Amino acid sequence: MKLLLSANTDWYLYNFRRDLAGYLRARGVEVVMVSPPGPFVEKMQGLGFRWVAWEVGRQTLNPFSELQALIRLARVYKAEQPDLVHHHTIKPALYGTLAARGAGVPGIVNSITGRGYVFLGTDVTARVLRPFVSGIYRLAFAPSNVIATFENPTDRDYFVTNHLISPARTRLIESVGVDPGRFYPQPEPAGVPVILLAARMLWDKGVGVLVEAARLLHTRQKVRVVLAGAPDPGNPASIPVETLQQWHAAGVVEWWGFQEDMNAAYAQAHLVTLPTYYGEGVPTSLLEAAACGRAIVTTRIPGCEDFVTDGYNGLLVSPNDSAALAEALEKLVVAPALRQQMGQAGRQRVLEKYTNELVNSATFAVYRDLVPL
Numbered sequence: 191m192k193l194l195l196s197a198n199t200d201w202y203l204y205n206f207r208r209d210l211a212g213y214l215r216a217r218g219v220e221v222v223m224v225s226p227p228g229p230f231v232e233k234m235q236g237l238g239f240r241w242v243a244w245e246v247g248r249q250t251l252n253p254f255s256e257l258q259a260l261i262r263l264a265r266v267y268k269a270e271q272p273d274l275v276h277h278h279t280i281k282p283a284l285y286g287t288l289a290a291r292g293a294g295v296p297g298i299v300n301s302i303t304g305r306g307y308v309f310l311g312t313d314v315t316a317r318v319l320r321p322f323v324s325g326i327y328r329l330a331f332a333p334s335n336v337i338a339t340f341e342n343p344t345d346r347d348y349f350v351t352n353h354l355i356s357p358a359r360t361r362l363i364e365s366v367g368v369d370p371g372r373f374y375p376q377p378e379p380a381g382v383p384v385i386l387l388a389a390r391m392l393w394d395k396g397v398g399v400l401v402e403a404a405r406l407l408h409t410r411q412k413v414r415v416v417l418a419g420a421p422d423p424g425n426p427a428s429i430p431v432e433t434l435q436q437w438h439a440a441g442v443v444e445w446w447g448f449q450e451d452m453n454a455a456y457a458q459a460h461l462v463t464l465p466t467y468y469g470e471g472v473p474t475s476l477l478e479a480a481a482c483g484r485a486i487v488t489t490r491i492p493g494c495e496d497f498v499t500d501g502y503n504g505l506l507v508s509p510n511d512s513a514a515l516a517e518a519l520e521k522l523v524v525a526p527a528l529r530q531q532m533g534q535a536g537r538q539r540v541l542e543k544y545t546n547e548l549v550n551s552a553t554f555a556v557y558r559d560l561v562p563l
Contacts, residue, residue, distance in 0.1 A: 191563055194270060196224040196263070196286050197278040198246055199424070204230035206366045206474060207278065211239055213550040219563075224266060242266055246281060260285040267293035273561050274299065276553075280306045283338075284323075287330040297560030298336045299553075301363075303471040304493070305345055310469045327354040337556055339363045341471025344492035361556050364496065365472035367549030368481050370541055375483030375533065376457040383411075383523045386459035386484075388418045388452060388475045389466075391434060391445075392427040396465030396489065402512035403465070403519060404442050410516075411523050418455050420448040427468075456482040461522050461529055463487040464494065467509035472497050477544050480504075480536030485529040487518045497544070503536035 195211060197203045203211075203223050211221045215238075223234050223241045231241050244266055246259040259281075267275065267289050274297035277286040283300035290298045308316055308323045331338060331354060339361045340346035350357045385404075389395040397417060404415040417437075421428045438445040449455045456462065462479035463486070470493040476486055477497065486504030488494040498504040505521065507514040522529050557563060 191218070191274070191561065192220040192222070192270070192272045193557070194222045194224050194242075194267070194272045194275045195278070196244070196275060196282045198226065198281050200225045200228035200230040200234065200241075202278060204233050208234065208237060208239075209367065209369060209546045210550050210553060212237070213546075214554070215239075217554070217563075222270060222272070224263075242270065246285070256285075260289055264289035264292050267295055273297060274557055276557075277301065279303060280308075284326050284330055287336060288326075291330075291333060296335060297557065298333075299556055299560070300331070300336065300338045302338055302340050302345055302349065304341075304469045305348060306469070309348070324352065324354060331355040331359070334359070335560060337361060337560060339553070339556060341365055342493045342496045344496075345469070345471070361552075363549060363552045363556070365477055365544050365549060366474060367546035368474065368477040368540060368544055369546045370481050370537075373453050373456070373478045373481035375481075375537060378460050378526070378529075379458055382414050383460040384414045384416055384458055385519055385523070386416045386418060386455065386462050386479075387464060388449070388455060388462065388479070389464060389473075390425070391417065391419050391421045391429040392425055393429060394427045394466060394468035396467055396509070396515075397429055399465045399467070399510055399512050399515060400463060401437055401442055403516040406513065406516040407519060407523075408442070411520055413519075413523055415443045416446055416459065417443050418446045418449045418452075452478055453482065456484055459484060460526075461485045461487065461519070463515070463519060465489050465507070465509070465515050466491065466494065470494065472544075477540055480533070481540045483530075483533035483537050485522050485532035486536060487515065487522065497539070498536075503532050503539055 195207050203225055214221050223239050224244050244263050275290045275295050276299040277283040278301045287298050308319050337359050338355050341364055346360050349355050407413050434445045437443050462484045472493045486498050488498050489509045490506045500506040505518040507518050
């Protein structure tokens with residue numbers, strides 16, 4: 191069997207799907223990665239996976255450019271002749287499904303990891319685009335050989351309620367999974383409590399909200415607030431490097447940049463936060479933090495609140511509320527026993543429901559629903 195994993199960045203495939211690719215290869219599946227070029231291509235090739243280039247703009251809306259991207263992907267599929275394609279994020283799901291149908295691919299899986307700007311945005315552009323994009327979804331997802339997976343029930347219910355896909359062809363696979371052997375608990379470090387946010391440096395992730403919460407915290411507690419991650423120039427919500435450097439220089443937060451070894455980064459933290467206010471699936475950084483035995487403070491939005499139960503494995507606050515975020519963080523800063531209790535509960539939750547083995551097995555079962563293996 192030949193399977194193509196397709197995404198709009200090589201970063202996504204390497205960080206979130208390389209474990210699935212290894213799982214499939216161990217079961218005799220030929221796996222090919224498809225994405226735009228980037229710094230993670232060489233890493234994927236170093237793991238022994240073949241990679242095929244697909245040029246697509248992540249934020250472009252020019253109809254001619256978008257049509258060209260769809261045609262390029264159709265050519266890839268016709269040349270590769272896979273048994274199944276698995277798309278990740280919105281553009282690959284839409285364009286990839288249409289391209290795969292034109293190329294006669296037997297099985298198509300689309301992973302919806304959040305509703306995205308078109309369905310969550312409130313500005314004029316989002317409202318204008320929504321009916322058009324909804325129509326494309328209905329067209330692309332209509333055939334019986336298409337299955338869509340969702341990471342939380344809210345996103346699935348939205349697609350079903352708005353008749354974007356038949357409920358019979360949806361599956362709930364809550365996250366991309368985490369390896370509990372790679373991410374494991376380590377003792378809290380000595381010294382000043384460290385609050386860690388691990389994510390791309392995007393406003394949508396609530397980075398600015400955390401910075402304001404950090405200003406409040408510094409007036410009440412001695413803490414270190416750390417940002418681990420790099421900006422994403424291809425995303426309009428990306429935070430300029432100059433802004434991150436200014437925050438760092440002012441001592442409001444520490445910006446560590448991209449971290450190759452995230453397990454080591456979590457080991458240096460006492461608790462982890464993700465005050466995101468944009469719709470996500472189930473954020474992988476929360477699963478990693480919990481697997482490492484760290485308590486979590488995050489927001490009451492789908493995905494985050496599906497994993498974190500307030501008062502059990504973390505605390506939940508309203509989005510865009512820096513005062514509430516500061517209060518919740520302070521509650522855990524001054525309570526090491528509570529942090530440990532929540533960290534243990536989070537680790538147990540990961541082991542019960544969110545391991546890479548469970549997620550990979552569930553994904554493989556979706557493939558088997560579409561094509562004989």
